[in-house]
Amino acid sequence: MRASVPLRSAAVVLAVLALAGFAAIRSAQPPAARTDSAPATEFSASRAFATVRTISSTPHPAGSVANDTVRDYLLTTLRGLGLSPEVQDTVSVQGAGLSSSAGGTGFARVRNVVTVIPGTASTGRVFLVAHYDSAQIAPGANDDGAGTATILEAARALTAGERPRNDVVLVLTDAEEACLCGAKAFVDQHPLARDGGVVLNLEARGSSGPAIMFETTDGNRELVETYAKTPYPVGTSFAVEIYRLLPNDTDFTPFREQPRFRGLNTAYIDGAAIYHAPTDRPEAMNQDSLQHHGSNALALIREFGDEDLGASTNVGDATYFPAPGLLVRYPGELVWPLAVLALVLALALAWTVGRRSFAAIPLTLIPIVVAPLLGQGLWMMLVAIRPGYGGLPIDPYRPMWYRLAVIALVALTILVWYALLRRRVTPAALAAGGLFWLAVLGVVLAALLPGGSYLAALPALAGSIAALVAARLRSWPALAVLTAGALVPIVVLLPAVLLLFPALGMPMAGVGAFLTVLLGLALLPMIERLHPAVQGARGMKTLRARRQGALPALVATGAVLACTATGLIVDTFDDEHPSLTHLMYALDADNGTARWLSEETEPQEWTARHVSDAPAVVADTLPAFGAELLRSGPAPAATLPAPALTLVSETRTGDQRTMKLLLDPQRTARFTTLHVATATPVTAATIGGRPAEIEPVTGGKWGFGFAFHAPPETGVEIELTVRSTGPVTFRVMDGSDDLPTVPGFQPRPAGVGVLGSHSSELVAVAKTYTL
16 A cells, blocks of 8 residues: 556556446346347247236226226236136235234235146245236336236246246235235135245336345345346345335235245336336336346246255355346355454554554544435435425436436545545555444444445455555555455445435435445545556646645536536426325215315425315324324315215123124225224224234224225125223225315326325225214
8 A cells, every 4th residue: 555556557457447347337237128039938028018018008906997907817818828827816914014004904805816837846836926906096017017027928938948847836916005915815815825935026116227136035045046046136135134124015025924935025126206106107117127027037936946945944144245247145154254354454454554544543434424414415405406306205207317416426525535634644544444444334234234244344354455465565466456455345335336226215315325435435445556646647746736636526526516417407397207296185974074185294386285284193083094194275075975884783792792894885995994983992803704903002082993905895894892882983984096086176287296105196085983
């Protein structure tokens, strides 16, 4: 870390690092879509996209006529492949608090499509899972038309070639968007699920980007080894660790919770502005992402399809991440040794550099803290300039320029910090300080999120080793060692930065900035070695400001301004990319009054025409909305029938009253809910023939409740046992998705669209019964 290098050598090194960066970026990109001319035994995005167009022409939530049409298409297509699909028609219940929808515990009538591709000498089953229902306002081309189309195309490819050794079970679930009830019904009730197996779930949360393997069951080392054999492995153990902490769930959750299953969950997630929205149409899909989904899914089916599934064991988790041409992975047992070794070597480097390195350690916290704050501040500024950004679920429609602005802002922060301190503290000390904090973070992550420790530990380890070795070498050998040390953070951290931005979205730009800072600090030893060479370039000696780093800082400043301005110019709202608004309508049939409701904390201009009140909880009159804060405003009362609640029969035993009820919506409803007054404790409940979990309720007007999605035409049969001998008060509600038909609705103007929320466009009718 002491001798400078010639400008020509610096140019060669920069070229090598740039090529490594390009290769690292490519390692996290989807492959090109294949056309209809692809061999019959291979996956073609073009062929699969024809299915997407067919099933995603209109929203098709569970229980709708459009959903019936999609299901008929699936059955016809599978039969055309020589398979014998069946419909699992049942009622399913999802546990309270786990992806439960409005009303507490989620129930649904589900109609899963299930079929088997028999193996030649099966040792177990491989389950390929995707949901074919959509959100209530979304055509669902990506979520989850992509997964459904992938399954059909994979089934076609499998039946066109040699059958795998093991049975392959295709599970096209219903009511995922409502309550994950289709997957839960299959896991709990279907005979094919009793012995478990390997499950591969296919999802999408956006319209583009790589298909990321982001979740696994515990003990994933064998699974990851198999996944690494796919043609385009993109996955990171850090994503698995993060997802295990989040409350988010998919159809993979019911499988993951059962020890008899092990498996992988995959989704592409970029382009998330269309998530659950009317803009999730086929033309929004990037077919490269569909190709990635399908190529890897088909490869995994064949790999697991030929394994001896009975010989699989739980051998712990693996640490893994994408690299050019492969998936790097190593046993979780190495996490702590690598993290501790990185910290020891970082301390040794600081000791070797001298006392100034220990003074530099606290100073290195400046970019670590400041850059994320600036990144978050940039997003806040963008929302202030363009308030419509505040209503987006995850990301703007075209976030690339804003992401580049955040990266440039991080570079600017590091460059200014480095230029101000390099002469006072020395470049070597700053580099040592940066590697020290990377090593510390590696240890912290090893304790808290072991699968993410590699993000900091490996760059710190490589950088410390390279700096220690290079300090004893001269000229080209030293430069080569430092270059090798710089390649590690580029390969490890650059793909992580690219994957993290779409995963968290611009509203959490500070997190993406933090990961980018780690990359910058890991490259400080290389920057310190190249800096004198760049300083010696012709024309650089004459300007003192440039020698002190002003020129790179000016370039970075220009990049921040240019990228931000370009983003604001390019990412405008229009009919194809509307600003997103949320509105509901609720009619209280007890008194004939109605109100507009909105989730928007800062109502946009169109929403403000309907709602004006401050955010408040509406649980007393609409218990299905729980403790959610909603803005409201008076609305004209529509002539809509409330759901009927009938007491069919009852028995009394002491202070217990067992009531058989029929909850029957009087209009076409996507779901219906029922809540019992808190004053009447419920001790047992069976809904649609399925027992409900009874959780203790404290406070509030309403206690036990449920939501039933896709209710049968004959109504929902209910059996409740309550601790009461007198009348019982109930609050019932149903919901449809025809907001534009109610009186007083003002049509959205051009460029204003619908937020992808499960309650968007909801028309709710509620009524109280005392029986």
